Amino acid sequence: MSEYKSSIMLVDDHPLLRKGLKQLLALEDELQVIAEASSGAEAIPLAVELDPDLIILDLNMQGMDGIATLKKMRDEGVTSRIVMLTVSDADEDVVNAISNGADGYLLKDSDPELLLEQIKRSLTGKMVLSEEITQVLATALRRPAVKTSAELNSLTNREHEILSFIAKGLSNKLIARELTISDGTVKVHVKHLLKKLGLRSRVEAAVWMVNQQAAKT
Amino acid sequence: MSEYKSSIMLVDDHPLLRKGLKQLLALEDELQVIAEASSGAEAIPLAVELDPDLIILDLNMQGMDGIATLKKMRDEGVTSRIVMLTVSDADEDVVNAISNGADGYLLKDSDPELLLEQIKRSLTGKMVLSEEITQVLATALRRPAVKTSAELNSLTNREHEILSFIAKGLSNKLIARELTISDGTVKVHVKHLLKKLGLRSRVEAAVWMVNQQAAKT
DNA sequence: TTGGGAGTACCTATTAAGTGGTAATTAGTA
DNA sequence: TACTAATTACCACTTAATAGGTACTCCCAA
Numbered sequence: 001m002s003e004y005k006s007s008i009m010l011v012d013d014h015p016l017l018r019k020g021l022k023q024l025l026a027l028e029d030e031l032q033v034i035a036e037a038s039s040g041a042e043a044i045p046l047a048v049e050l051d052p053d054l055i056i057l058d059l060n061m062q063g064m065d066g067i068a069t070l071k072k073m074r075d076e077g078v079t080s081r082i083v084m085l086t087v088s089d090a091d092e093d094v095v096n097a098i099s100n101g102a103d104g105y106l107l108k109d110s111d112p113e114l115l116l117e118q119i120k121r122s123l124t125g126k127m128v129l130s131e132e133i134t135q136v137l138a139t140a141l142r143r144p145a146v147k148t149s150a151e152l153n154s155l156t157n158r159e160h161e162i163l164s165f166i167a168k169g170l171s172n173k174l175i176a177r178e179l180t181i182s183d184g185t186v187k188v189h190v191k192h193l194l195k196k197l198g199l200r201s202r203v204e205a206a207v208w209m210v211n212q213q214a215a216k217t
Numbered sequence: 218m219s220e221y222k223s224s225i226m227l228v229d230d231h232p233l234l235r236k237g238l239k240q241l242l243a244l245e246d247e248l249q250v251i252a253e254a255s256s257g258a259e260a261i262p263l264a265v266e267l268d269p270d271l272i273i274l275d276l277n278m279q280g281m282d283g284i285a286t287l288k289k290m291r292d293e294g295v296t297s298r299i300v301m302l303t304v305s306d307a308d309e310d311v312v313n314a315i316s317n318g319a320d321g322y323l324l325k326d327s328d329p330e331l332l333l334e335q336i337k338r339s340l341t342g343k344m345v346l347s348e349e350i351t352q353v354l355a356t357a358l359r360r361p362a363v364k365t366s367a368e369l370n371s372l373t374n375r376e377h378e379i380l381s382f383i384a385k386g387l388s389n390k391l392i393a394r395e396l397t398i399s400d401g402t403v404k405v406h407v408k409h410l411l412k413k414l415g416l417r418s419r420v421e422a423a424v425w426m427v428n429q430q431a432a433k434t
Numbered sequence: 435t436t437g438g439g440a441g442t443a444c445c446t447a448t449t450a451a452g453t454g455g456t457a458a459t460t461a462g463t464a
Numbered sequence: 465t466a467c468t469a470a471t472t473a474c475c476a477c478t479t480a481a482t483a484g485g486t487a488c489t490c491c492c493a494a
Contacts, residue, residue, distance in 0.1 A: 013326050014234075014304075014325045014326050015237075015326070015327075015328060015329045016234055016237040016238055016241065016325055016329060016332070017231075017233055017234055017237055017325070018237070019236075019237035019238075019240050019241060019329065020232075020233040020234055020235070020236035020237030020238070020240065021233055021236075021237070023236050023237070023240050024233065024236060062326075087231070108231045108233055108234070109230050109231045109232070109279075110232075111232060112232045112233060112236065115233070156469085156470060156471085157470090158470075158471065158472095159470095166420065167424060168424060169416075169417075169418065169420045169421035169422075169423075169424040169425070170420075171417075171418060171420070171450070171451090172450075172451070172452095173450080181471085181472065181473085182472080182473060182474085183450095184472090184473060184474060184475085185471075185472050185473060185474095187451075187452070187453090188471085188472080188473085189471085189472095190451080190452075191452065191453070191454090194452085199386075200386075201386065201388060201451080201452080201480090202420055202451075202452090203383065203386045203387075203388070203419055203420050203423050204386035205386075206386075206420050206423050206424050206427075207384060207385060207386040207423050207424075207427055208386070210423075210424055210427040210428060211427060373439085373440060373441085374440090375440075375441065375442095376440095388480070388481090389480075389481070390480080398441085398442070398443085399442080399443060399444085400480095401442090401443060401444060401445090402441075402442055402443060402444095404481075404482075404483095405441085405442080405443085406441085407481080407482080408481095408482065408483070408484090411482080417482095418450085418481080418482085419481075419482090435494100436493100436494085437492105437493090437494085438491100438492090438493090438494105439490105439491090439492090439493105440489100440490085440491090440492105441488105441489085441490085442487100442488080442489080442490105443486100443487085443488085444485100444486085444487085445484100445485080445486085446483100446484085446485085447482100447483085447484085448481100448482080448483080448484105449480100449481080449482075449483095450479100450480075450481065450482085451478100451479080451480065451481080452477100452478080452479075452480085453476100453477080453478080453479095454475100454476090454477085454478105455474100455475080455476090456473100456474085456475085457472100457473085457474090458471100458472080458473085459470100459471080459472080459473105460469100460470085460471085460472100461468100461469090461470085461471105462467100462468085462469085462470100463466100463467080463468075463469100464465100464466085464467075464468095
């Protein structure tokens with residue numbers, strides 16, 4: 001092995017998990033954690049500035065989620081290897097991550113030894129996927145009927161936000177109050193989101209969305 | 218402080234998180250992790266045998282989840298303090314955990330220092346809750362809307378039938394056509410079922426029902 | 435045999451939701 | 465710079481949904 005130390009950046013909104021991960025990485029002399037971030041917003045400028053060899057990125061973060069962060073980083077010209085580390089083995093997440101330029105997709109509940117092994121393999125330029133993921137990916141690719149994520153992605157942030165309120169059963173008036181905008185504006189967003197999703201009422205939207213969320217578990 | 222070392226057991230199916238947590242607890246001399254488990258099934262006999270001072274229990278585990286594990290442990294006579302550590306701040310989870318004998322409910326994304334502080338406080342016999350949780354708990358208790366199958370059973374056959382159409386996103390008019398009755402009659406049933414379930418709109422009903430169905434899995 | 439729940443239907447009144455426009459602002463892009 | 469997408473707001477209009485009644489039929493149990 002060379003004496004070059006690989007620089008690694010951790011992005012995860014769980015401090016505990018960062019701790020565990022850091023400890024794991026510390027087992028290898030050639031791995032060096034040079035930065036940590038607890039959110040996408042925080043991570044992006046850091047990534048641009050430091051351009052580490054590897055970025056380990058959590059998928060499920062509050063605020064900007066992992067996929068959005070990944071996209072933004074690639075947009076900003078970050079060329080680091082980026083590996084997603086997550087609890088979710090949902091089809092769309094995997095597919096989304098890979099197709100948006102992730103170099104790997106690992107599960108948090110993997111055996112730590114294995115995880116470390118794969119992180120090192122990733123640094124050699126290989127695409128790394130957790131066991132379970134390989135299977136998921138294969139079946140996901142076999143049926144390209146993944147209209148779900150595609151259609152969800154066609155929504156703007158605001159529309160998506162409002163959809164999730166609808167999926168909680170809120171009325172336009174209540175949503176308006178939550179977001180401090182007029183209920184007329186909420187109606188506009190609802191109108192647009194219904195059109196984009198090809199649905200005929202907020203009830204259909206609520207049902208669709210709740211099923212969507214349930215499927216992710 | 219006394220010289221007695223508190224015995225702690227960790228139950229979480231994420232090895233990484235266990236690592237982080239162990240490292241955190243190692244900062245305090247009087248805390249000693251005497252056992253780890255990666256599942257409820259594994260944890261229960263261990264808890265019975267070791268009867269540690271504190272059990273830190275993950276809520277979202279594969280197989281037997283945290284609540285089930287908690288219940289079973291209490292059933293088996295485990296008297297350890299049990300603190301839930303989780304990412305979920307869902308009302309029901311919190312209420313469920315507390316009412317099933319948990320002595321605390323902490324969030325994984327809390328600041329580690331704070332977490333350690335609260336774990337120590339828990340060992341002195343105090344109920345510990347993360348900041349965010351206090352709020353959730355308060356609002357959850359304010360509305361004792363713990364409706365489940367009991368309230369589903371209070372519906373007549375027709376009402377139930379119509380509820381499931383609502384849960385598919387159908388309008389009153391379409392439901393009427395399906396059942397070959399007038400849409401005015403459908404409205405009557407909807408009116409009754411909303412009242413019985415204590416819901417404010419068909420959207421709430423749809424969301425509730427779909428979640429109900431999803432939970433059955 | 436009478437009372438009540440369930441299911442049906444209709445009526446009125448009010449509120450919520452959805453549609454189709456116009457338009458201003460801002461941020462980002464060609 | 466001109467263009468575009470996103471977000472916001474307002475207006476007018478139509479349809480859907482909800483709440484409160486009355487009322488008739490059927491069936492089952494007291």
